[in-house]
Amino acid sequence: MLDIAGSVDGWLGQGRDFAVATVVGVSGSAPREPGAALAVDREGAAVGSVSGGCVEGAVYELCRQALEDGRPVRESFGYSDETAFAVGLTCGGVIDVLVVPVRAGGPERTVVASALSAVRSGEPVALARVVDGPAELLGHGLVVRPDGSYEGTLDGQGPLTRSASAQARAMLDAGRTGTVVLGGDETNPGRPLTLLVEVRVTPPRMIVFGAVDFAAALVRLGKYLGYHVTVCDARPVFATRARFPEADDVVADWPHRYLEATEVDHRTVLCVLTHDARFDVPLLERALRSPVAYVGAMGSRRTHEDRLARLRESGLSEREIGRLRSPIGLDLGARTPEGTAVSIVAEIIAERHGGTGLPLTGTRLPIHRDGERLPPPRPRPVASTAAHRSA
Structure with missing residues (x-):
């Protein structure tokens, strides 16, 4: 339910009664994960989704009924030949949905109001x-x-x-x-x-080092994916709010110094777009020894090999160096900053959720793996974006 908190909070503020249907269990191939929600108010207005469209109509009616009788109900929706295109998941999965009325004076309203606050x-x-x-x-x-x-x-x-x-x-x-x-x-x-x-x-953090055109596109996608995005560059003339209006923070500082001073955790992703040894090497020395989820660095194959040699000279172990994703991103054939940004976030998503980065066509792996992480495939394919080929 928290995924539609903004809309439902507004209803509470207006004193509306409503019912919330929440996905509470998933098996097989299903489009939404536990926590996905659909809410319906007394007037019939609806926000959110529990299935991407497959069973919305049936769940909508359950919400209307729960508002009338005041009783929670749990219902399962799954695939069957008879109901595949009426009430059911044509993708073959099963979802369990809990519908709870949130009415004035009810105990559920107090709990929901506290969570939304x-x-x-x-x-x-x-x-x-x-x-x-x-x-x-x-x-x-x-x-x-x-x-x-x-x-x-x-x-x-x-x-x-x-x-x-x-x-x-x-x-x-x-x-x-x-x-x-x-x-x-x-x-x-x-x-x-x-x-x-x-x-x-x-929100998890995305820190983009290097105030370049690729960074501007990456900031937009990072914000779209829900990251708190920071841009850091040692050159004050480039690290400006005017150049990166969508970033949460714009910092003019040496990248390695900023990384040492700021707070990162196991959800943080670091994208190094400077491809300049003066900045990259001291930054990556610290980044690859930090607990962050992802470290990627832009540069050509030649730049990458030179960077690896410098990192080994600095004392990093092969295991630490093995965490580096360079050249950064998946091989999508992208040439523009926007396309390159897509290739970078695609790799971040694959790393986070255990994806292979391969086309789903022709593979037999489950599309949804319930958070199970798989090791990324090795060797990694040769990147072909213009950004990757740049020196």
Whole structure:
């Protein structure tokens, strides 16, 4: 539900009643992941999506019904020959959807309002809701913050509430949306129940080093993908807000010095577009020893080989150097800054989700691998973009 927080928050502010349908389980090839949501208000207005169009009509009607009778409902939608083009997923997958009415005076409204308030304020937050279990708990949930404080309850201050808040906080710390099972053991006897924990954390960072034309295109795509984008260049005349109006931050500083001073984590991606040894080598020495998710550097094959030699001379190990993606990007045949930016973000997405970078045509790998990471193929194909061939 947090993926449509902006629209639903507006409805709350206007005092509207609405119902939210959330994807709570997926199997096979399905277009949306757990947490994807569709909301419908009393007037019939709808925002969001749970299936990319396959079952929207049926889910819309479930939302209208939930608003009328005030009862949550869980429903599965899957492929069948009879209903493939009516109610079902023609792609062959199955999705489970939980529909919860959010009406004035209801306990769900308080929890939803608290979660949306945190999102509006830019605070990390986890929304944990019961998606399978006793009927009286279906749709009930908690809002959990990084310090462990929470709002809402499953059993007062009992073991289920404490366990749910602890599990949600752990998933918030990991920045991961998913399901957890509680109860049915010695600690929490009784029927097990399943929680969907939706997490909203601060955006991951993309730091683009080198205030060049390729950087401007990459900033636009980085913002589109939800990154907090910083452009850094040692030349103040080029590192200006006028040149990069869409960047969150524009920094005039030596790249290696800025990297040492700024905060990065396992979600950060670094794109080095300077292809100048004065900047690249000291920057990459630090970047390849940092915990970031991705380090890519632009340059020709000749520049790349010279860069590798300098990095080895600086004392980096082969394992550290092996983290470097250079020449940066996938081989798309791109020549323009915009096309090159697409090739770079395509490689970042593939690295993040375990993609091969190969055409789906002719491959037998699952299209959706539920977050499973696969090692990138080696050897990597020869890049052919003009940017890669530049010295």
